[in-house]
Amino acid sequence: MEKRTVFAGYSLPALLLVPQLLITIVFFYMPAGQAMWQSFQIEDAFGTTTIFVGFENYRELFKKPEYYKAMGTTLVFSTAVAFLSLSISLLLATMANKQIRGATAYKTLLIWPYAVAPAIAGVLWLFMFQPSMGMVSKALKSAGVDWNPTLNGNHAMLLVIMAATWKQISYNFLFFLAGLQSIPHSLIEASAIDGARPMRRFWTIIFPLLSPTTFFLIVVNITYVFFDTFGIIDAMTGGGPAKATETLVYKVFADGRLGGDLGGSAAQSVILMIMVIAMTAFQFKYIERKVSY
């Protein structure tokens, strides 16, 4: 039975909504509006004069090859992180869902990385892969790999991908495990009797039934790699070397904070904002249809 509370007037519900609305307005709408307004202006380096320039910042932005490079970097980074973290966590969840000894301990340990702050996770991986002292680097060196993420852009990219993936696996794992547990056991048994081997059973029954979870996670993961990986990148590579790991969101920070181009940086964040709005709209549209069944 659905429980509905019916209010007599408008004042009480309005009052109850105020705190949430206030937070949303102060921390989301106002900065967003500010960014939007700033993206139409140019400010000199000392912040003394500001002039309105319309869409000039956007035009400038799309002329710059660095912006397209950052887009490419983001594409590679986000695809790799989303794909890796989703597939690894699905594999782990599938295994955790079997009745194995020590399953509880295994599950708890898998959830821990999620509690680690992005910057700390970044530093952790940075230490392990630090070219001259990191233990993994040393092992790689002794294996004949010339590992140096501070000079080699590909190495740096690999490193941030690994750290960002590691960080996100816990979250995905939790959702996948919950999704797997909600699949009735009799369906798996029925498909076993119907002659499906474990692999086929997974792809024809389990995976399709997980699709609402998978779809939700894809959207969440893309949002994560687009925005929340800032801390990892900042702590590990600072967007380098030679901007090899500069994603769109990092570029917003680099251009605005470090480069002093507030207008251009604001224009970039507005574009990112539009992207995330589109993505969310897309998610709602499909989640409501429940995907596939």
Added chain:
Amino acid sequence: MAEVTLSNIRKVYPGGVEAVKAINFAIPDGGFCVLVGPSGCGKSTLLRMLAGLETITEGECRIGGRVVNDVEPADRDIAMVFQNYALYPHMSVYNNMAYGLRNRKTPEDEIARRVAAAAKILAIEPLLERKPKALSGGQRQRVAMGRAIVRQPQVFLFDEPLSNLDAKLRVHMRVEIKKLHNTLKVTSVYVTHDQVEAMTLADMIVVMSAGKVEQIGTPADVYSRPESVFVATFIGSPAMNLVKGVVSAPGMVQLADTMVACSTGSVATGTAVLVGIRPDEVVLGAAGTHRTAVNFVEELGPSRLYHSTFGGEDFVIQAPPKSADPKAESLAFDIPHHAVHLFDAASGRRIG
């Protein structure tokens, strides 16, 4: 089609719970065997061991002469109908039925032919393109059966397939299942806790209790010659009356306050027994040798239940409405010799 043989089958769960204790029986080719018993008696576990969904701790399970203890469910050539139907929610009815055949690499035209044939038998042809969620309970049940039929397996396994349906539909589907079995003649094992389903469907009933077989026999055998007190009270509704007594002389059992004449066979005088009498085998008549006060009456329509006391125990008499006054305060009745079942009071086994 195949014979199913279970020899000394045991199931012990980790932790030491013995769910099934050394079960032995064989189901002939084309037979319809119903495993019946109260919940927790091990009947479902036994079925799941047959299906390969539970490991067999000890003993040997054969399907069509082949030992299948370590054979995967997929390779046992069985089909199962689950209590909750277990239809694949993301597939259409057609694909649900075709799934098992596709897994076995059956050609698509053969699949189409078999699904169409099964759909025709079950009258679900208009539903083939629907998803399971768009079906009613009875329709889902049919699809689950269709999925089993198209496979043309050696054995059908049914795990309480009707218990999720309402009473009317259950009776209907029961008849359908029986008809289907008469047409297809595939060896079937059916688990239920409903004695009516067991009686009507089976040509071989296995009554189970606490992991053990209480009795194996045809429905008529199990009803008319229950081998134990458990079977006597489990099969038949209203349940058989049981009255404590002692064999006082050959052909005579002394109850608390009266005597019953019956054939005591080889039972020694002085043996403590339980006298079992089915409520509907009591014969009412003004000239009856026994007389009892009626405590209250239940009207069933085609018959009436008179609750009374006999030999110091609760005693139910079932009689056609015309045979006695519904407001009768006392009744006279006879107990025919053949209606008396004697069980050993200590072991609960049948002795005469």
